[in-house]
Amino acid sequence: MTARLVLVGAPxxxxxxxxxxxxxxxxxxxxxxxxxxxxxxGRSIAEIFADEGEPAFRALEEGTTAELLDGAGVxxxxxxxxxxxxxxxxxxxxxxxxxQVSVAHAAGRxxxxxxxxxxxxxxxxxxxxxxxxxxxxxxxxxxxxVETDGLEPVEVADRVEExxxxx
Ligand SMILES: Nc1ncnc2c1ncn2[C@@H]1O[C@H](COP(=O)(O)OP(=O)(O)OP(=O)(O)O)[C@@H](O)[C@H]1O
Ligand SMILES: O=C(O)C1=C[C@@H](O)[C@@H](O)[C@H](O)C1
Ligand SMILES: [Mg+2]
Numbered sequence: 001m002t003a004r005l006v007l008v009g010a011p012x013x014x015x016x017x018x019x020x021x022x023x024x025x026x027x028x029x030x031x032x033x034x035x036x037x038x039x040x041x042g043r044s045i046a047e048i049f050a051d052e053g054e055p056a057f058r059a060l061e062e063g064t065t066a067e068l069l070d071g072a073g074v075x076x077x078x079x080x081x082x083x084x085x086x087x088x089x090x091x092x093x094x095x096x097x098x099x100q101v102s103v104a105h106a107a108g109r110x111x112x113x114x115x116x117x118x119x120x121x122x123x124x125x126x127x128x129x130x131x132x133x134x135x136x137x138x139x140x141x142x143x144x145x146v147e148t149d150g151l152e153p154v155e156v157a158d159r160v161e162e163x164x165x166x167x
Contacts, residue, residue, distance in 0.1 A: 006094045025157065106131075107127055
């Protein structure tokens with residue numbers, strides 16, 4: 001099976017929000033890899049990072065992503081999922097939307113939220129580095145790219161739909 005759409009992008013780019021909106025519009029199921037991991041383990045992502053470390057989380061994320069990519073509907077990946085070469089390879093078979101966001105807008109959206117363990121301590125500084133490291137990886141897997149700065153989630157969803165019709 002092939003997902004109707006997979007969303008990738010940095011923390012705060014709006015994958016979960018816009019993914020749910022598009023799924024609702026299209027009458028498709030929606031899944032969010034972070035939420036599925038949390039539901040299955042009964043722990044928050046932050047707790048998994050703290051208890052088992054990032055490599056253990058990444059292994060869990062890679063397996064869960066592969067499994068969910070085999071399903072239908074709209075799928076929001078974790079912000080760091082594209083760091084896995086296996087995941088990037090699997091994404092070659094799917095329509096993928098990269099939601100782009102600047103550091104300023106991403107920082108404003110995620111705030112000082114403890115739910116994002118990778119950003120703890122220095123949200124802006126960590127986002128600068130993370131976006132620089134990951135931009136080529138998001139670009140490599142993207143079928144369409146949509147800039148989200150200054151747009152409401154509904155407007156981002158509109159642009160994703162427009163971009164997909166042109167892709
Ligand atoms: N286009 C937007 N404009 C303003 N706020 C937004 C927009 N998209 C999402 N948000 C808000 O920003 C926050 C982060 O959005 P969301 O959780 O959808 O991002 P995400 O890409 O899934 O992040 P993560 O990788 O951390 O899961 C939420 O509070 C959401 O309501
Ligand atoms: O950008 C990242 O590396 C992450 C983003 C979130 O979606 C979670 O998957 C986790 O907090 C790691
Ligand atoms: Mg999310």
